[in-house]
Amino acid sequence: MGLKDGGFISHMSDVATKMCWENRQHPNIVRLFQILLKRDDLWVKFDRYGMMRPTKGIAFKQNNDDGSVILVDKPEWRSKSNWLHWDQWSIDNEERHKSRGGLVNVPEDDPIRKEIKQIHVRRGSFVIWDSRLPHGNFPNQSDRFRIVQYIAFESAKEDDKYKLTNRIDAVHMRTLNSKADEQLAAIPEPQLTELGEKIVGLRSWKTNEKV
Secondary structure, three states: OOOOOEEEHHHHHHOOOHHHHHHHHOOOHHHHHHHHHOOEEEEEEEOOEEEEOOOOOOEOOOOOOOOOOOEOHHHOOOOOOOOOEEOOOOOHHHHHHHHOOOEEEOOOOOOHHOOOOOOOOOOEEEOOOOOOEEOOOOOOOOOOEEEOOOOOOEEEEOOHHHHHHHHHHHHHHHHOHHHHHHHHOOOOOOOOOOHHHHHOOEEEEOOOOOO
């Protein structure tokens, strides 16, 4: 899962869970991206969850029969403390950065690091940023889990049959892949609204008909 390095949980679980789909297809969320991207026909990307384990005051059972626990700090479980980066490919060396997922780290001596600010939000808040801007997260130094869902949209490309087919296959992965079916057996199929069908490619924005 990469909890130490980046705190990411694979997109397979994200595609499958009920709550992630309720968030993705919420009319207010979709409308917000439509306003920002200045178009209505959008596709949602199949992103991941970010989860950081608690690193202070973690309860561990002791090796005895009385059920007692001991509180332990685990600073080694913290993610990187200076993970400022761009989510994009370098134009002058695209192939090299593709293998790294398009992530480009901001150099340690870059003056922009002096401008880093933490954004404090309440639970359930929705924070928006452009991935072409440098961004990152801070290590979890508390005794509780910290989890976020990443939601991103792009322009719909209904005429690109290859991309459209891949999106439809991703939604129906449990019927196409025996391994996925085994992993997702306990998770119900996503219940998509008409808007939800449009943002994943199952319904056309142009004709409003199912694909």
